[in-house]
Amino acid sequence: MKTVFEFTKGMTREESIYCPGCTHGIAHRLIMEVLDEMDLLGETIGISPVGCSILAHRYMSVDMCEAAHGRAPAIATGIKRVHPDCTLFTYQGDGDLASIGTGEIIHAAHRGEKFTTFFVNNAIYGMTGGQMAPTTLVGQKTTTTQEGRSELLCGKPLRMAEMIATIEGAVFVERVSLDSPSSIFKAKKVFRKAIEIQQKKLGFGFIEILSTCPTNWGLSPIDSMEWLRTHMIPYFPLGNFRKPGDREMACGQEMGAK
Amino acid sequence: MKTVFEFTKGMTREESIYCPGCTHGIAHRLIMEVLDEMDLLGETIGISPVGCSILAHRYMSVDMCEAAHGRAPAIATGIKRVHPDCTLFTYQGDGDLASIGTGEIIHAAHRGEKFTTFFVNNAIYGMTGGQMAPTTLVGQKTTTTQEGRSELLCGKPLRMAEMIATIEGAVFVERVSLDSPSSIFKAKKVFRKAIEIQQKKLGFGFIEILSTCPTNWGLSPIDSMEWLRTHMIPYFPLGNFRKPGDREMACGQEMGAK
Amino acid sequence: MGRGLVKFDDERCKGCELCVSVCPVKIIRIDQTKINTKGYHAAGTQEIEKCIGCGNCATICPDGAISVYIK
Amino acid sequence: MGRGLVKFDDERCKGCELCVSVCPVKIIRIDQTKINTKGYHAAGTQEIEKCIGCGNCATICPDGAISVYIK
Amino acid sequence: MNEKVLMKGNEAFAEAAIRYDCKYYFGYPITPQNEIPEYMSRELSKADGVFVQAESELAAVNMAYGASAAGGRVMISSSSPGFALMQEGMSFLCSVEAPCVIINVSRGGPGIGTILPGQADYYQATRGGGNGDYHLIVLAPASIQESITLIGKAFELSDQYRNPVLILVDGMIGQMMEPVILPDYHSGKQIDKPWALTGTKGIRPPNTIKSVYLKAEELEAWNWHLLEKYRKIIDCEVSYETRNLEDAEIVFVAYGTTSRIIREAMEILEADHIRSGLIRPISLWPYPYQSFDEMSSSTKAVLVVELSQGQMIDDVKIGVNGRFPVSYVGRFGGTVISPEEVASEAKRILGVV
């Protein structure tokens, strides 16, 4: 009998408090599968954010610490100085990373910190009950945009991957999605690549993971996956935005020429 | 007798405490000239930063307030809500805007705030005595990079204009320089355009102004201008990065296609 | 195509139905009669003999409730 | 080209020499003999009749110490 | 008078602010106060106001500063760690004399802690973590109704003294529903703000709002100005409630949520023929030190009850000034003390077991 799929030993057996169908569980598992397959569990340190995944350390079977809201990249910076050879990741939501923690993530990229950030973009503040995030789509209803996000009042959503890709120190930037088994397979490959690049100490790695929040979107898990495909992906295009060896400054120079 | 140049009444007659040859004085004057010529002095509110230009309000003859270090864009956001029709600007250094105030500037752009930011990039922390800024060039000596900024330890400098230009709400983004009379003329035109765009309430306007800090660079004012030309401009290319009417998302979409 | 074997851990299942939606042979159902201690109706297979062992269900399960084998 | 007239406000001048460096007809010098109350040697013109009134000097002066007119 | 309505604390705070003519609200989500920004995002624009969701608490407090500097009536709110991030802002607001009302719906700490109720932000509120000499006016209501009243007062004091005013409540008051009577619309007293940034319109010299003073003498003079203001506030704005001080054997000192629990504890003691009294500070700064002068010679002990490890006890000791023994009982970390626990601690102290 061949094993097609067994729950990775990178995860504890602790049952999660996530809502039914929440993709945080998938993202967690993929990271830990990759680390397990690369035999890095014993070398890994992770940081859970303030957000629904605040208890990620309960589920992931590696050394971990909690971060104050938004500060995980600064904490990672400190950890990497002490253990330059460890495998280090932050796991952050869109409120945590793209709002309160903007400065920390930009400057981790700026310094070319040698760790990997898994950025879970579910277009909403999950933990606090569904407020607008910087990645909330125009028209999307949240508890602080009850008529739908207005471009006039709140602007258009931030595309973090694109922004981070303008920073020299961010050597690997890619956006993936978790909406289907095939997307999940692709995502896992990207995760693996990011960890490999970290091992080579080339610079900062950033993976934006399009995710769902069935509870605060007010949709069933299945409908949430569909909404992700039909609404999020068109605005947040999947793909690689930066990889080692890309011409310096993919974006700016070109525009500077105008 | 025709007047070619007289000191604008947009400036007070207060003598500045800037070091000899510091371009802050030029930047101040240009802004106030534009506002004066557009007859906006009575409608304008400005915000001085924490940095050498902390006393900008002493020199500029308009209503102004001080900001805590880095927070000017948030303050401007508050002011604009109370006076949506005023002409509003922040004036910020590279430590203020590109380091501690990263979150505030990114999110002012994200919301598409209807004010104008003058970003004085002199590649150093002037006021505190010459520490490395996020825009300090690789190899540049500062009091915290006494052997010159190391790419390995500190990354490559942040290009703020390029980064801000990836944000939808930033409808006008341009980089200018103050190194010569002709650059100064060009800069002034750009300042004017930015204020006009603000008046049309199209979104956030961002002008990066390449500047000097003779004192902390350890160069004469004249040599500083030369250094700006030969070292800064090659890394921080001048030009427009975003203007109203540009295709949505100048940078990201293209890359997303990869 | 081989013959798949799928095991569900009822206690971990939250009845989200994501596995249901991705099974190419549509053999997964939520069992409305079973209820686990967390209060959820758990997923399970009908006609397991149709399973092709593709692993889709386990891949998308957010709660690690599924294991897949090929006999 | 018209004939320029340049006025320096000695008290505002900080002797930075930027004006010196941009005058196309090279008529601006720092006067090492004068010293203002801030302790700086102030700039001034020699051979003012050569001034073309281009305004370069005033444009680059960070301290608003220069006015330029054309007669 | 308006009709009694059943409202959630947080929503009542928001609605009260609107009725007291708050026009600008800036906030960042944090439990247990999210209903405030949510309510404001929905209702403030209907009252001609503006809601902005800030990118962080730092941004929120600085947006508030901007709107205040521009002459607007502003409120912000947060919960414990979010308020911690505003400490530089608090010092700054005080230094530039920017009026502003802040609500801290506090939780159990330290660090991230829990979102359940706590009173361990007393130091944070009354001593602050900003730099330099400054004071927030701090008001601590014990019910939703009182919160409404104090929010109105907060806007008034804030404008009058040009100083931020903090309303310190906890998650319990923020989350619960109680029947309340709301004030009328436009209940807010307005005053002129000639110092505000409006643009000169060419008719007055520029207004400058500044915090930096390069010369020590200037800064000291400015500090004297502030100190005189603080002294005036101390003279005029102390507020507190007392019960049964005349013949109490033991006097409880408690504010907010805890003071409600004390009332039940007092009943338990009364049933056991033990006379107890209560001092309930309403203004935490300025602190009602003088309330302790009202204590009688029948009193044998003072018992401070807090949902913290004992923070207000400092002020109680200063107020009591050695005249009575002072002790403390409390629970913390999101747990709420019961009236029974309080009563039995009182009995222990009095030696009646």
Place this chain on the structure above:
Amino acid sequence: MNEKVLMKGNEAFAEAAIRYDCKYYFGYPITPQNEIPEYMSRELSKADGVFVQAESELAAVNMAYGASAAGGRVMISSSSPGFALMQEGMSFLCSVEAPCVIINVSRGGPGIGTILPGQADYYQATRGGGNGDYHLIVLAPASIQESITLIGKAFELSDQYRNPVLILVDGMIGQMMEPVILPDYHSGKQIDKPWALTGTKGIRPPNTIKSVYLKAEELEAWNWHLLEKYRKIIDCEVSYETRNLEDAEIVFVAYGTTSRIIREAMEILEADHIRSGLIRPISLWPYPYQSFDEMSSSTKAVLVVELSQGQMIDDVKIGVNGRFPVSYVGRFGGTVISPEEVASEAKRILGVV
């Protein structure tokens, strides 16, 4: 013993830290402490350490947390408003028990204020602006030499109690040069940190460093653990210096810079045959309340001298507990009080004019 050297305060702090085996420093520029990061940027790598210039004070304190969580010996430094921005971080560090040494080279406030010396960060240091119940150990040296000693002690206490330790000095001590004797290299005592994040190496279960406690009971239990630690620190780590308490008519209470000025004031008074004494708290938390028990019946008054509007006076009142009249004199906003001013205030209080 090493040779006497002439060193600037800030540089001596940095060099001392290196010699006590500090290996990680994170900082953001702010006057009057810039020589610390500058020195560290130059010298720390030579001692096998790492310097990182953080993008902000928020980032700095969180980098420190990361390095500390990873088992490193860490120092950060800032000045008043920069430290205000670290308040959330301080509460967090205490909640997760992360050792760390922080230096606040304080300035005149509030707000941006001035970079000249001030002692108005006493509340900020001892009461904090973070949320919840937590305490920093706070040490206040009065000279560069004492700073060096206390930095060494700070690292030890910090590791021993797993708690941040704050060194509170002001711009004067940070900027001046005085002759000092430095400790030897590797003077830092090291202890095991089995709790640190290192990667499990497959040989132990994962370590978790956490601040959040979803359940009130868990958080309360954790708070009890912390409270017991704080009580132990209060029992063991109080430190202070006294002078002439036996026969002083007036007792000064002052720390840091101000205590130096008092010594001169005491000489002036002595010349006028007025006996004065001094209590100089060295640990500001835990506060040396017991020092006031050493006062004698000859004492008529206690005079607190601060470069603030009077902040430590709270603790003095708590310590004195009504036994003597307590008053305050001070200057603030960057001005430094003179010995003459202190002496004449003392005379005024004693009624000798």
Place this chain on the structure above:
Amino acid sequence: MAMHKLIISGFGGQGVMMMGQMIAYAGMMEDKHVTWLPAYGPEMRGGTANCSVIVSDKPISSPIISKANAVVAMNYPSLLKFEPLVIPGGLLFANTSLFEETHFRKDLVIVSVKANDIAVEIKNDKVSNMVMLGAVLSGTSVVSRESLYKVMEKVFVGAKAKLIPLNKLALEAGFEIGRVACAENFNNSDF
């Protein structure tokens, strides 16, 4: 005694918050002191919801309930969580549409209500909460049926007004069940 302490719990979407609020609202209309407190906390993740309601003749100190006179469990996880909080001799309202009537504590008065089944009978699954509410009213007399009808008129306004008859029907059905269940072994007036 004149202090009712109720915990009402179930899945999100079952209308448990609404039940609690209606009781509190009715209490207010009867000029009683009332408090309502939602469970707020991370336990919201996972979709369970609950609230605590106190209705009393005298001012209420804390709205937090550590010992409840009655608990309503609209689903099984709620039963597990809140049954232990009922005082001995207190009431347990169990929605036995969703779980078996087994293993209940022996020292409680059990009111078993097949709320969903009854709601379906009335032709609307959505009103299962009203069925249960009816049972709670007759079981505890925390507030009167009349007050609750008044509340309905305040709550269901505009387009929703047409829902009143349906809701009344549901409430009546539940009330009857509660009455019967409590009749023998429980005396309302001393609760």
Place this chain on the structure above:
Amino acid sequence: MAMHKLIISGFGGQGVMMMGQMIAYAGMMEDKHVTWLPAYGPEMRGGTANCSVIVSDKPISSPIISKANAVVAMNYPSLLKFEPLVIPGGLLFANTSLFEETHFRKDLVIVSVKANDIAVEIKNDKVSNMVMLGAVLSGTSVVSRESLYKVMEKVFVGAKAKLIPLNKLALEAGFEIGRVACAENFNNSDF
């Protein structure tokens, strides 16, 4: 009295900080209590620099000088700023290479030193600060010449050691000027 309070001021680049530090260093070597405090503050903008030095037999309370025994003004703006701080009868060392010897306070002992001119004579403009330092030593005897030479040997090490003779020369020159200037109207020993 045994407490010397000096303020030394000039342009950045004139070596005024160094002058102050050398005095403090020499004081330390004489086992005196010493403090040195740079002007730190926004007044740094504009290129002026100054420091305060105290050398004393007993512990020094505050290094801040509000009343100076002596002020060194290496340029004109410094003169304007610090002349007012000298105590009546105190010393003013004025670098009259850079400004005219007019308008000085009448109640001070003026030591006029053309420091730059003399330095140029010694063939190195850079040592104008050493010239002035020499004058200060003879004018105030704050520390001995011998101590200062020892300091030089500690400070100018390695490649810089070859600068010692030049600096000594400059110091001597200044010392002589100070001696002459102070000879008649000033008694060092009671300063």
